[in-house]
Amino acid sequence: MAERFASVLGWKVLVLEQRSHIAGNCFDQKNEQGITVHQYGPHLFHTSKPEVWEYLSRFTDWHPYQHKVLAEVAGKLIPLPFNLNSLHLVYPAEQAIALEAKLLALYGAGNKVSITKLRETDDPELAELADWIYYNIFVNYTMRQWGIKAEEIAPEVLARVPVVLSRDDRYFHDTFQAIPAEGYTVLISRLLAHQNIEVQLKQNALDRIKLENGQVWLDGKPFNGKLIYTGMLDQLFVYQFGELPYRSLQFVFRQLDCPYFQTATTVNYPNAPDFTRITEFKHILAEPSDSTTIVTEYPQDYDKNDPERNIPYYPVFTADNQQRFEKYKILSAQYPQLIPLGRLAEYKYFNMDDAVDNALIRFNTILK
């Protein structure tokens, strides 16, 4: 939004960044081993939206990269999303062939079906397969990731990882898949490099902005521009309708004295006791190094008062939370200058490309 306002409209833009660096949770940097590490967990860019791809390509070259994930289940490593290759690894040959034929007949070769939908099947053998996938891959991982039961989370969350009726082992199936060749931080620094944009780091925006009677104030004066707010809406409105839940993560990084730790960038452990997945960064940009850096993700509740848990990574998608969010949204509409934007401020599970698309759409709406 800063880039759009500055370069299309020629507005002056002040970016108030809470952290000591730009790029938010996309922040990455090379470590001493020459491996690009994503400080806030693995970010793998993928989109089927040409306008998003075209927009970002103005600021970066790309390193072609197709993300692959394995899941350790029942002592085996199987491709995720669960696909026909996974099926043949899990089931004996004859049974796998029969199940494959049924899946293809019912859902069509090359298509995808969510686990929730697959579990609705009337066919007893497919129902058994659906249960196998659900209980071995989704139930425990989801409980650990979200702190609530798989049936309590919005079905769209599980549908992000559908059952795939092909032998395509890629995690995403979008048209464009690549990583910024020099990293996300460089991409964002180029976005912000416009002369009309001033970035101030280590700023608590909430100390400087005030919302009162439909008017936004900045540094003690009535403000006459737009306020793009990307933080938590409940915090902005001082929790007047209560707190919205978020999920946080603890990232444990390890530097290992071996060339590779695992064969895929990410290995999920759906049934591990307290972590969900391990990512090995050197796979992403194919960086040569004698050693390797991995990160393990331990999900936890967000707690604004605990420095170990005070980064909100995900809104928690339940009907109750959505209702509470709507109250904040209605309140925010009383401030025409205020534009809540992004995963936190809109309480939505945006992927990176959705976030860019959303910003471009919002900007074009304002333009009109």
Ligand code: UDP
């Ligand atoms: N999921 C799961 N087991 C897995 C992978 C994913 O149960 O091995 C579920 C889980 O609820 C997770 C959701 O599918 O939160 C979406 O997964 P995705 O990999 O898209 O999550 P993200 O990368 O955004 O954390």
